[in-house]
Amino acid sequence: MSTEEERFLQRLLAMFRIEAQEHLQTMSSLMVELDVAVRAEDGGEVLQPLIETLFREAHSLKGAARSVNLETIELICRSLESVLSALRKNQMPLTAPVHRAVSDAVAGLENVLAVEPIDRPLDLAAIKLIGALDQLLTPPEEVGMPLPPVESLALSPLGLQLEPVMPLPPLPDPLPQVAPPPLPALEAVPQPAAPAPVTAPAEHPVAAPPAHAVPEAPVAPAPAVIAHDIHPRHQEMGDTVRVSAGRLGVLLNELESLLGLKQDATHRVESIRALHAEVADWRRERARAVLGLRVAARQQNTDSTGELARWLDMNTQDELFGKQLQDRLAQLEQAARQQQRATASLVDQLLDDVKQVLLQPASSLLDLVPRLARDLGITTGKQIDVTLEGQSTEIDRRILEQLKDPLIHLVRNAIDHGLETPEKRRALGKPERGQLRISVAPYEGGKVLLNIEDDGAGIALQRIREVALAQGRYTEAQLDAMDTPTLRNLIFETGFSTSPILTDLSGHGLGLAIVREKVEKLGGHLLLDAPPGGGTRFQMLLPATLATFRGVLVTAGERQFVLPTRHVERVLRLPVSAISSMGSKPSTRIGDEAMAVVRLAETLGLNASTAAVDDWLNVAVVAASGRRIAFVVDAVMADIEVLVKGLGPQLRHVRNIAGATLLEGGQVVPVLNAAELIASAAASAGSSLRPADPDAPAQQSLLVAEDSITSRSLLKGILEANGYKVTTAVDGLDALTQARAGQFDLVVSDVEMPRMDGFDLTTRLRAESKTAATPVILVTALDSREHKERGVEAGANAYIVKSAFDQTSLLAAIRRLI
Structure with a gap:
């Protein structure tokens, strides 16, 4: 294959991947709706349109895979299409095993698409999926028949000899064509405007099969029942064009670079204004000097034809020139200010428009929860009802991508730590099925509120106290002084876990600390609450879009730094007399809270400023990872909008530094990392906030x-x-x-x-x-x-x-x- 043909094939595969992801996302959502419809005992008027749409999606994906020679995806889709065809023609009942096989096939297709190379040969996992689907179409009399022996052994891609693989049973003869009742068109299905979330009951009989169908044994209820808002999937979008998310990200980065142009325009306006002010001052001073000379000349009766008279005449001409210069500067300042306002408005509008393009419905994040809950329910032996709300709420796709891991951890935490087993729930007088509710809703100020709530055992405060004492984090007196929210929030500290045993799911004491760190990096806040009815509720308050970075410009050690505004709770001046000692470290009380006081220059390893020290201190209260420290700075300059750039691969990680920005006049200023700054300050102060060093050499x-x-x-x-x-x-x-x-x-x-x-x-x-x-x-x-x-x-x-x-x-x- 020539280089040009190879490039063309790669472009085709890239286009196919985007198209396949759209098909699979639609199919995954349809499977959730199908599960809800079956458990709600909805009739064919609801089931048939869903099955019909699933069939069309599988058929389209099969055709797309065939066009780029992706045999694995094509074969899975072919078997899936056959099963869905039998369902839509009422030749097969929609039983629990059928639903499970179709769901596994969709998940298998997602796995094939996620692993490189996408055009790899058919593997055992795909063969198993195809076999499970084809087995559903096998006539009952052929089930259980002995299969012929395998004559040869297959070789894996690594060249290792595998165990003999039993061949798949042959496909049956074409199924008899039974004329199905006419189905209503998909567009004709009535859609409610805003249906309330419906939680399915604990037990739901499977829809009765048609008379000609083969009866199946009853199946135990699935461990997770999903109820959620039904949101429209096929919307009228008009003319559209498919653009990769990567290109949109590049476009946004380039547009954010225009912030530098906006800042430069502001700097030019300020420079012209300053020059205008200097010329005005010069004219005033010159006018006062000339006036003094004229008064002195009159008092001394100096000859008007002398040198002074000629100089005064020349000054009149200079004064005229100065006035013209001042007028021109005023006009230039006005024009520059208008241009600066137009540039700023255009840059802000372009950034806002591209950010709107990057918005995606929250369903792209929440759709992973039902399958995750089902799998964890099987692993832990728990039965779970999952309720999803607000999937149509739009959030920046970059935020959704960063929220995937925190959401997975909180769902695992709720199922592994919170929800009880059916036996224990019965003993407590609770329904056997635990409730997991996740909702997304718009919030004031361009934010969204993400709730993850369960009705499990809740947070065991006594267990938190025991762990805090056992790990030597706090004393009995310190714990007694804490209120309930403060005590509850100790679970966010690194290395803190109330699990009695460390497993692959829990007990590491890192998850919640990392979740909070990721949420705060997005400019959000993670809150923990106990609902009135029992259980646990985590709340993420997040921006709907990634806002332009703002920072507080400060000086420390005769250098300038930028503190992220979202981590600066307040800036104030404190009298030196307000600083006291708490143990061996300086501290103060701001509001109702006592906090450590640390010089920013000392934390960063800089020499203290040589400026004169008065009786007042400039303080910036910085909060991150649930901790607050009052940093003493030399001066607080301004709250500014900046464009943060990374330090490059050579300086991939510099402690306490998150990046750098370019200020007016070309000055490069470091942007500080709030979380690392607090950790460094706690360590240098020798405070009780000091975290354990995970890299300390162990001699045990x-x-x-x-x-x-x-x-x-x-x-x-x-x-x-x-x-x-x-x-x-x-x-x-x-x-x-x-x-x-x-x-x-x-x-x-x-x-x-x-x-x-x-x-x-x-x-x-x-x-x-x-x-x-x-x-x-x-x-x-x-x-x-x-x-x-x-x-x-x-x-x-x-x-x-x-x-x-x-x-x-x-x-x-x-x-x-x-």
């Missing part, structure tokens, strides 16, 4: 129990490379013997081992006084909920699944436990 002794020599050597190498002293044991009994004889700070153990497994080892360690408090981490391939619960009962402190294992998670767990 570890015991590793693993029967596989390969895994044992791998763990030993990883831990020794990170500064730990490691002793190994070949099984649980060997580990128990060594634990009795030696002194270890932590035990890392496999579960499935000869003579004594990891569960029994943990139980025996907990039963002996010498090792009762020694932390135990179980690293195993057993990932079921039952095994994790057994690990908790045995007394393990962390449970890491090997399928999701990486050394970072293991090392983080060790640092947290010791």
